[in-house]
Amino acid sequence: MDEKFDCIIVGAGVAGLAAAMTLARNNMKFLLIEKGEFPGSKNVSGGVLWGNDLAKLVPNYWEEDAGWDRFINQRRLTFMDNQSSFSIDFKSSHFNEPPYTGVVVLRSKFDRWLADKVQQAIDESDYAMDSFIAPNILVEEVLEEDGKVKGIRTGDEKFYSDSVILAEGVNNLLTRQVGLQDKYVPADHMLTGIKEIIRFDQDVLENRFQLNGKSGMSNEFVGFATDGVEGGGFLYTNKDTLSLGLVLGLKDLREKGKKPYDILNTFKKHPVIADTIRGGEVVEYSAHVVSSGDKRVMPEKLYKPGLVVCGEAANLLMNAGKAIQGMDYAMRSGILAGEAITEAKKNQDFGESSMKAYENNLRNSYVMQDINNFQDAVHLLHDPVMTQKMPNLICDFGRNFFSIKNEPTKKAREMLKDSVKKHASYWDLIKVGAKGAKAL
Amino acid sequence: MKLLTLQEQLGLVSYRNQAKSDIKPHIRVDTEICNSTCPHKCTTYVCPANCYTMDEKGKVHFQVEDCIECGTCMYACDQGAVTWEFPDPEIGRGVTWNYG
Numbered sequence: 458m459d460e461k462f463d464c465i466i467v468g469a470g471v472a473g474l475a476a477a478m479t480l481a482r483n484n485m486k487f488l489l490i491e492k493g494e495f496p497g498s499k500n501v502s503g504g505v506l507w508g509n510d511l512a513k514l515v516p517n518y519w520e521e522d523a524g525w526d527r528f529i530n531q532r533r534l535t536f537m538d539n540q541s542s543f544s545i546d547f548k549s550s551h552f553n554e555p556p557y558t559g560v561v562v563l564r565s566k567f568d569r570w571l572a573d574k575v576q577q578a579i580d581e582s583d584y585a586m587d588s589f590i591a592p593n594i595l596v597e598e599v600l601e602e603d604g605k606v607k608g609i610r611t612g613d614e615k616f617y618s619d620s621v622i623l624a625e626g627v628n629n630l631l632t633r634q635v636g637l638q639d640k641y642v643p644a645d646h647m648l649t650g651i652k653e654i655i656r657f658d659q660d661v662l663e664n665r666f667q668l669n670g671k672s673g674m675s676n677e678f679v680g681f682a683t684d685g686v687e688g689g690g691f692l693y694t695n696k697d698t699l700s701l702g703l704v705l706g707l708k709d710l711r712e713k714g715k716k717p718y719d720i721l722n723t724f725k726k727h728p729v730i731a732d733t734i735r736g737g738e739v740v741e742y743s744a745h746v747v748s749s750g751d752k753r754v755m756p757e758k759l760y761k762p763g764l765v766v767c768g769e770a771a772n773l774l775m776n777a778g779k780a781i782q783g784m785d786y787a788m789r790s791g792i793l794a795g796e797a798i799t800e801a802k803k804n805q806d807f808g809e810s811s812m813k814a815y816e817n818n819l820r821n822s823y824v825m826q827d828i829n830n831f832q833d834a835v836h837l838l839h840d841p842v843m844t845q846k847m848p849n850l851i852c853d854f855g856r857n858f859f860s861i862k863n864e865p866t867k868k869a870r871e872m873l874k875d876s877v878k879k880h881a882s883y884w885d886l887i888k889v890g891a892k893g894a895k896a897l
Numbered sequence: 898m899k900l901l902t903l904q905e906q907l908g909l910v911s912y913r914n915q916a917k918s919d920i921k922p923h924i925r926v927d928t929e930i931c932n933s934t935c936p937h938k939c940t941t942y943v944c945p946a947n948c949y950t951m952d953e954k955g956k957v958h959f960q961v962e963d964c965i966e967c968g969t970c971m972y973a974c975d976q977g978a979v980t981w982e983f984p985d986p987e988i989g990r991g992v993t994w995n996y997g
Contacts, residue, residue, distance in 0.1 A: 492983055494913060498993045499966065564997035593986040612985075628968040630982065644972040651945050653906075654996040655898075698996070707972050711939040717969075718903045718945060725900060734898050741996045742906035744945035746968035 460587070462488045462618040464798050465609055467596045467631060469496035470564075471506070472768025472787035472794075473624035474571045478514050479795025481578035481588065485802060488616060489575070490609070491592045497568025498592075500626070501745040503650065504693040504700040505529060505559050505675050506567075508785040510792065512556035515574050519555040524570035526695040527673025528557035534778075535729075537680040538852035542729040544676075553672065561673050561693045561700070562784070563654070599623075599635050599764065605807075606635075606763030619807045621764045622794045624787075627746050629756075629770040637766060638756040644707035646751035648688055651717045651744040652702030655737035659697040665733075666694050677781065680848025681727060684720045686710055687839050691781065692733070701725070701734065704747060704781070706839065717744065747783065750775030750828060750835045759819065760812035767794045767815075773824060777831035777896075778838050786824045793818045833896035840892070842885045850880040903947055907963050913991045922961040923984040923991075924948075924970065930978035931957035943973045965992045 464480060466473045469491035477489045493499035506525070511518055518524065530552035535544040552558055572590055579588045598610040599621055608617035623632050627647075632638045657665075666674050678690030687706030692699060703724060705717055724730055748754050748769065755772045759765060767773070768787035775782050797815035801807045819825050837843055854876040858869060867875075877886060914920075926949070931938055938957055940949035946963045949970065964984075971981040984991040 492986055493991070494986065494993055497997060499991070501967075501994060501997050565994045566996070568997075595983055595985055628966075628971065628981070628983075641977075642972060643975060647972045649943065649945060649967065649969045707943065707969065710943050711937060711973055714937075714939075714942060716942045718906065718947075722900045725898065731898065737898055739901055739906065739909065741909050741994065742901075743910075743994060743997065744965055744967040744969065746972060 462486050462616070463802050464620045464622060465490065465616055465618040466622040466624055467609065468624040468626055468768070468770070469572055469590065469592070470500050470568060470624060470626060470768060470787065471571070471784045472770070472791035473622070474568065474575055475514060475788045475791030476622050476624060476767065476795040477575045477590070478578055479792050480798065481575060481582050483795070483799040484583045485799060486584040486587050488588070488618070489590045490594050490596055490611070491590070492595045493592060495569050495592050496572035496590065497565045500564035500568055501650070501652065501743045502562070502564050502784055503652065503691050503702060503781055504561050504563065504695070505780070506562050506784040506788070507559045507780055507782055509556035509558070510785060510788045511560065513792070514788070515571070519557065524567050525560040525562050527561045527668070527671050528552070528555075529559035529561065529675050530672045531674040533674065533676040535676060535678045536848035536851040537678055537682050537727065537729070538849045539681050540728060541852040541856055543851045543855040559675065561675070561695055563695060596631065599631055601635070604762060606761070619763065620798050620801065622798065623764065623766045623770050624768045624791060625770045627748055627769040627772065629766070632756060632766050632770050635761065635764060637758055637761065642754065644711060646749040646754040647707045648704040648747050648749055649707055649710065649717055649744060650702060650704045650747050651721055652700055652742070653721070653739050654741040655699045655701055655734055656740045657697060657699070657737050661736065662694065662697055662699070668694060675780070679844060680852070682724050683844065684715065684723050685845065686713055686715055686720065687841070687844055689776070689844070690724055698740065699734065699737065701730075706749070707746070748772040748774045749839065750777070752828065752832055759816045760809070762809045762812065763807045765794045765797060765812050765815045767791050773828070775828055775831065775835060776838065777827075777834040789822055789824050790819055793822060831896070833892065837889070837892045837896045840889070842881065842889050846881040846885055847889065850876045853880055907946060910965060911993045911995055913986065913993050914988065915990060919988060920961070920990050921985065921988060923982045923989055924959070924961055924964060925980040926959040927978045928957050928959060930976050935976045935978065939973050940970045940979070944970055962990060964990070
């Protein structure tokens with residue numbers, strides 16, 4: 458192909474599609490390359506896309522009964538020991554109004570739908586016949602000349618462009634190849650996510666979780682869920698399925714010698730989870746690495762002349778306790794990447810400083826502000842006191858507090874003291890309290 | 898709910914070009930390293946698809962067929978034994994998620 462594109466985007470996940478949508482709307486000539494047989498076919502996520510950037514890409518997306526599964530109007534955080542669960546649960550009709558604060562998505566369906574929307578935007582642009590979404594192509598190399606990006610290579614074929622957006626996901630081989638990340642990334646701040654999709658009769662699901670229309674629930678788990686391994690669990694309601702899974706610290710998994718699917722089965726046998734998934738049928742088992750949100754794993758720089766890195770290829774993911782965020786970061790960074798490339802085209806300058814504008818905009822956006830502000834919370838959440846001792850302590854207190862024995866009852870303060878003594882120490886609590894105060 | 902074995906779980910996964918015989922493995926493992934100097938042989942338990950197995954003599958073996966491209970082994974192996982690529986869509990045995 459002789460023709461040169463303004464931009465080639467590698468990866469049609471949330472970040473790549475958001476970048477493509479932005480480019481199409483700005484009348485840019487681009488190629489979006491996806492290695493899977495359709496956008497989304499290679500992608501796995503826990504399942505909640507937070508925030509309302511989706512409404513910027515697809516205005517009134519909620520009027521369509523496609524792409525997304527449910528909106529979140531109930532949030533639950535559950536502490537677990539081997540027998541019990543103690544939850545903080547918040548549900549509000551306040552969340553029932555679009556644009557929603559979060560929607561549950563299944564990537565094989567959602568990404569494909571979003572790609573159709575991008576194709577519509579391409580069709581309406583000046584380059585309706587010259588911009589493409591190209592699946593089934595594996596990008597093997599980013600082509601560079603004199604320190605400047607000039608395109609990509611797949612097999613024997615080369616495609617040329619003024620710029621490249623890497624949105625290749627967490628296993629960012631090309632980001633490593635161009636030297637923005639070390640060739641080997643150690644397991645220290647990486648986790649393995651494993652997930653089952655469990656199908657129900659839709660009425661059963663809606664009754665069990667008190668869902669109404671397209672409303673849905675998100676539930677995160679701390680403690681017994683991960684069988685002593687750093688990490689946590691999640692459960693999200695889809696249309697007629699549940700997404701149930703775990704994220705497990707890879708280094709800890711290695712050191713503790715445990716198998717992810719054994720831990721998942723132990724989690725499913727927990728009496729509370731067993732009651733929740735009763736009668737369901739597993740229809741898919743999946744796994745994918747995710748980063749922890751620890752900045753130490755991020756590429757030091759997210760750009761070089763003619764190239765920017767966005768989404769999870771830049772390790773933009775974080776769990777600071779309130780929610781596992783990643784797809785919203787991917788979407789925003791993709792939009793910002795698309796804007797930076799548009800600006801570069803306008804100025805006919807794809808050099809270092811033009812690309813740096815992307816990183817600056819990302820740094821000023823909520824994405825990097827949150828990642829920076831909540832680093833302490835990220836570290837705290839990976840502290841074994843938080844993932845093991847605290848959930849045990851909380852559940853022990855709950856068991857005592859909610860048991861009625863027709864005997865003189867201790868005051869709650871006494872019960873709490875007993876539980877602290879049994880499962881942790883005041884020193885643990887002081888440490889966690891001090892770290893927590895700093896993290897909040 | 899009946900718990901599934903890993904084999905049953907992997908039976909639910911769809912792979913592209915599954916029947917092709919000329920698969921070029923997208924992951925190459927230098928099992929010489931696993932079987933000589935590696936102190937933990939962690940791939941044999943951290944891999945969510947059990948692509949790495951240990952025989953009765955304690956030797957590590959790798960087969961790519963069930964790989965779901967999650968990336969776990971690429972990070973978990975700190976001994977330099979694992980070389981990772983993505984499967985070629987035309988000849989590989991890549992995973993295709995129905996839900997994802």
